[in-house]
Amino acid sequence: MDAVVEVKNLKAYYKAFLYGVDREVRAVDDISLTIGRGEIYGVAGESSSGKTTLIKTIAGAIRPPLRVVEGSVTFHFNGGTQDIYGMTAEARAALRWRHLSYIMQGSMNVLNPVRRIRHSFTDFAFRHMKVDRSAFFERVASHLQRLKLDPQLLDAYPHELSGGMRQRMTIALATILTPEFIIADEPTTALDVIVQRDVLTMIREIQRDMGSSFLFVTHDMGVHAAVSDRIGIVYAGRLVEEAPTRKLFHLPLHPYTQHLVASLPRIGDASSRPSLEGRPPNLAMPPEGCRFHPRCPKRMDICSREVPPMVNVEPDRRVACFAVTGERI
Numbered sequence: 001m002d003a004v005v006e007v008k009n010l011k012a013y014y015k016a017f018l019y020g021v022d023r024e025v026r027a028v029d030d031i032s033l034t035i036g037r038g039e040i041y042g043v044a045g046e047s048s049s050g051k052t053t054l055i056k057t058i059a060g061a062i063r064p065p066l067r068v069v070e071g072s073v074t075f076h077f078n079g080g081t082q083d084i085y086g087m088t089a090e091a092r093a094a095l096r097w098r099h100l101s102y103i104m105q106g107s108m109n110v111l112n113p114v115r116r117i118r119h120s121f122t123d124f125a126f127r128h129m130k131v132d133r134s135a136f137f138e139r140v141a142s143h144l145q146r147l148k149l150d151p152q153l154l155d156a157y158p159h160e161l162s163g164g165m166r167q168r169m170t171i172a173l174a175t176i177l178t179p180e181f182i183i184a185d186e187p188t189t190a191l192d193v194i195v196q197r198d199v200l201t202m203i204r205e206i207q208r209d210m211g212s213s214f215l216f217v218t219h220d221m222g223v224h225a226a227v228s229d230r231i232g233i234v235y236a237g238r239l240v241e242e243a244p245t246r247k248l249f250h251l252p253l254h255p256y257t258q259h260l261v262a263s264l265p266r267i268g269d270a271s272s273r274p275s276l277e278g279r280p281p282n283l284a285m286p287p288e289g290c291r292f293h294p295r296c297p298k299r300m301d302i303c304s305r306e307v308p309p310m311v312n313v314e315p316d317r318r319v320a321c322f323a324v325t326g327e328r329i
């Protein structure tokens with residue numbers, strides 16, 4: 001695979017003071033994954049499973065109490081190779097926007113609420129483009145047109161736009177410098193279904209037309225089905241399964257993935273969805289062995305003792321479950 005990002009054995013823990021003792025919250029615990037050039041890689045998992053921490057750690061945007069304990073994140077941008085934790089803060093900052101960009105859930109965090117939208121474009125992108133102002137705004141206008149947004153919206157204030165339009169403008173802003181890698185964190189979660197579809201179409205078009213790769217994080221499996229090429233399922237800070245989207249939905253292997261896929265509503269099926277017993281573990285005191293074992297309908301003795309390794313069960317799919325791979329360690 002022509003990789004744009006390689007994550008190897010990444011561990012990132014928060015220092016926390018819980019029940020009167022110093023503890024480590026193991027939010028990202030030994031995650032390895034590779035994202036291909038031009039690919040949309042989806043990360044799914046329930047609340048508090050470590051998705052946001054994984055994004056921050058991949059982007060090199062960590063600050064105490066979070067720290068990287070082990071592992072590496074390597075970017076392959078523009079023909080070069082860069083280790084995000086082996087570079088200076090300035091070099092890391094230089095990657096942002098041009099090579100590595102973000103789309104977040106709340107567009108108001110990015111668009112300045114008290115200034116017209118054109119100022120947000122100037123603030124983020126003008127100094128990077130190294131052209132005069134009129135050429136800059138010509139480029140911005142043609143970028144917006146390419147993304148089917150009216151350039152006249154640049155003169156609006158963010159509050160004058162609908163939520164969906166604002167989110168699409170945020171995506172235009174995040175992609176104005178044609179970044180190679182874009183991290184999208186729950187970008188459609190606050191939107192209604194119709195608007196969600198427009199935003200997902202836009203992301204697909206950016207992937208196709210600009211060749212950008214995405215790390216697309218959402219708990220919503222329906223959104224993953226619509227947009228992701230491959231999906232990594234995260235449970236309690238660990239990657240438990242990874243497969244091309246079609247395979248993952250057609251034949252989920254890990255019991256947790258099976259639960260996520262079975263929970264999806266289906267048109268015309270009014271039967272109640274099976275629920276999973278128990279709750280996700282506290283990541284300051286995760287269970288021994290497989291972190292899913294206390295809730296797993298297929299648990300075996302070994303599952304409470306040993307951590308199941310990620311095993312390639314097919315060239316393009318991996319799973320960490322003794323019930324699937326047998327008891328090889």
Ligand SMILES: Nc1ncnc2c1ncn2[C@@H]1O[C@H](COP(=O)(O)OP(=O)(O)OP(=O)(O)O)[C@@H](O)[C@H]1O
Pocket residue numbers: 014015016025027045046047048049050051052053054065219283
């Ligand atoms: N500053 C912090 N200090 C200590 N623990 C933290 C801190 N921030 C997050 N955590 C813990 O790290 C774990 C992972 O949190 P994270 O926000 O990465 O999960 P998430 O999957 O993104 O959840 P959500 O979908 O709710 O945003 C959780 O157990 C959370 O309580």
